[in-house]
Amino acid sequence: MRLLKQIFNFYIDSSIHVALAVMALSWITLLEFQVPYDGAVLYFIFFASVSGYNFVKYFGLARFHHRSLTSWLKLIQIFSLVCFLLMCYYAWQLELKTLIIILVFGVVTFLYAIPFLPNKIIYDSQKNLRNISGLKVYIIALVWAGVTVVLPLINNNVHLNADVVITVIQRFVFVTVLMFPFEIRDLNYDSLKLATIPQQIGIKNTKIIGVLLLMLFFFLELFKDEISEYNLIILLVIILITLMFLIFTNRNQKIYYCSFWVEGIPIYWLLLMLLFF
Numbered sequence: 001m002r003l004l005k006q007i008f009n010f011y012i013d014s015s016i017h018v019a020l021a022v023m024a025l026s027w028i029t030l031l032e033f034q035v036p037y038d039g040a041v042l043y044f045i046f047f048a049s050v051s052g053y054n055f056v057k058y059f060g061l062a063r064f065h066h067r068s069l070t071s072w073l074k075l076i077q078i079f080s081l082v083c084f085l086l087m088c089y090y091a092w093q094l095e096l097k098t099l100i101i102i103l104v105f106g107v108v109t110f111l112y113a114i115p116f117l118p119n120k121i122i123y124d125s126q127k128n129l130r131n132i133s134g135l136k137v138y139i140i141a142l143v144w145a146g147v148t149v150v151l152p153l154i155n156n157n158v159h160l161n162a163d164v165v166i167t168v169i170q171r172f173v174f175v176t177v178l179m180f181p182f183e184i185r186d187l188n189y190d191s192l193k194l195a196t197i198p199q200q201i202g203i204k205n206t207k208i209i210g211v212l213l214l215m216l217f218f219f220l221e222l223f224k225d226e227i228s229e230y231n232l233i234i235l236l237v238i239i240l241i242t243l244m245f246l247i248f249t250n251r252n253q254k255i256y257y258c259s260f261w262v263e264g265i266p267i268y269w270l271l272l273m274l275l276f277f
Helices: 003-014 017-031 039-064 071-091 096-112 136-155 162-188 197-221 229-248 257-262 265-276
Strands: none
Touching: 003 017, 003 071, 003 136, 017 136, 017 162, 017 265, 039 071, 039 096, 039 136, 096 257, 136 162, 162 229, 162 257, 162 265, 197 229, 229 257, 229 265
16 A cells, blocks of 8 residues: 555656646647647657656756755656656657747746746746746646647647637636646745735635636637537536536645646546547
8 A cells, every 4th residue: 555655646746647637638639620649749748748847846956955865856857857858759750840839838948947037027036937926827827728739739730720729728728727726725835925816816716717717718619610519518527627626625625636636637638538539
């Protein structure tokens, strides 16, 4: 039992779960636009997500405490290096235009973790994009929307029409709502200087905003040129699941409430898509 718990914790801590969620959303995009399975771009997105998330999470620890890192973190570092090498391998199989888009998102991820901003812009010791007041959730949502919608379609030469634009907006809205339970959980730890949404408007109003955004997420689907009846049903199911997790979230939630269950919602969505498509 202890071994299983250690394996599960490594699965969470090494960002495998969140990377599967990003990959799931990318696969959903391929299914929605009836694009054949593209292993190269999906595997790239998975390994890039592991590398990127672990870089953001553990950069400070590796930079300042590299000599005293625990064996656990060293194992994650080694795993991240392997994922980075695999990311590079799959990058060679992608289209040049895809790599250009990837470079843009890579720079954003780098600036998200690396201190580079002057004191007059940010008032925290960590001078990076992550710590600019009120910006964190929108950066994450923007990167997720771009990576999970634009990259798979660009790599498969899909014309970026109005439906694609709507899907990007939907994905941005959806990821923003997914972030709300995390922001509520982190109220006990986040600096007030971050000015997160729950810090600014409170937990109740954050949940109300989340409900309104989920409604927007659904109604945007009705503006697409091609509407699938099955897709509408699946969207409603996913919205209800997300809504339930949002309503029942609080500051003192269970340890895996966000890191496993909420973060796994895109995976549930993909499983439903695979069943019906």
